[in-house]
Amino acid sequence: MNDCVFCEIASGFSNNSCDLPILTTPSFFVIAGRGQICSGYLIICSKDHKANMATGSGNKWAELSVLKSLLRILVAEIYVCEPWFFEHGDYSCDKTAGSCIKHAHIHMLPLPLNRLPQFMLKFELTSFIDGCSIESKNKLKSMAPYFYLELSDKRSFAVNAEGFPCQFGRQLAVREFGLEASWDWRNAKDSVEMENCIARYKWHLISIMPQLKTSFPTLDFYVNNHFELGSVANYTEKNEISK
Numbered sequence: 001m002n003d004c005v006f007c008e009i010a011s012g013f014s015n016n017s018c019d020l021p022i023l024t025t026p027s028f029f030v031i032a033g034r035g036q037i038c039s040g041y042l043i044i045c046s047k048d049h050k051a052n053m054a055t056g057s058g059n060k061w062a063e064l065s066v067l068k069s070l071l072r073i074l075v076a077e078i079y080v081c082e083p084w085f086f087e088h089g090d091y092s093c094d095k096t097a098g099s100c101i102k103h104a105h106i107h108m109l110p111l112p113l114n115r116l117p118q119f120m121l122k123f124e125l126t127s128f129i130d131g132c133s134i135e136s137k138n139k140l141k142s143m144a145p146y147f148y149l150e151l152s153d154k155r156s157f158a159v160n161a162e163g164f165p166c167q168f169g170r171q172l173a174v175r176e177f178g179l180e181a182s183w184d185w186r187n188a189k190d191s192v193e194m195e196n197c198i199a200r201y202k203w204h205l206i207s208i209m210p211q212l213k214t215s216f217p218t219l220d221f222y223v224n225n226h227f228e229l230g231s232v233a234n235y236t237e238k239n240e241i242s243k
């Protein structure tokens, strides 16, 4: 077994309940982000150990796009806003793009972001009319190491990210929204926030499952029930920390 925390979770070997997936599809799983910079912060992970999302097949890219659409609906239901996404698309373990876990994953923040952060304007950006298209995937793949940003309104941008600092996207989010949390997830001691995040998503997923199954008939997904947080069964909105 390699020394990769996401591979450990994908294989079911993680013994930390906060790291276990909330939602699983054939090629991806969704977990609460360690270091909850904002309430409901999630990570979409590839089940395969690879450097970035754009190196996968066209079918996996399509599956990822549908999964992001599902998460958009879920976030609209819970947080009454559209989320935004970012990825540090590494080229390899040596040629990184600001990631600190060398395994393809996307960050999702349930906060409205409908314009490019000011800080991004100093870079030479490539914009995508449709970030979900295969053309966009191929372009991104050729740009690795890249930093990919998908705004709440779905407009997408990427920049060559060679030499970007560690956790660039989290630093960007903290700066853009003036968040109080540390950008460095390694400083986080937030298992309570993570448990709340997991419980909240699972509760809503189960609540609107028939609607989701109807809206996304091509996506084979399930909510993970192989662990009990206790709080899920008795979960109500009142238990949740404030947004």
Ligand SMILES: [Zn+2]
Binding pocket: 004, 005, 006, 007, 008, 048, 049, 050, 102, 103
């Ligand atoms: Zn891995």
Ligand SMILES: [Zn+2]
Binding pocket: 087, 088, 099, 100, 101, 105, 107
């Ligand atoms: Zn990352």
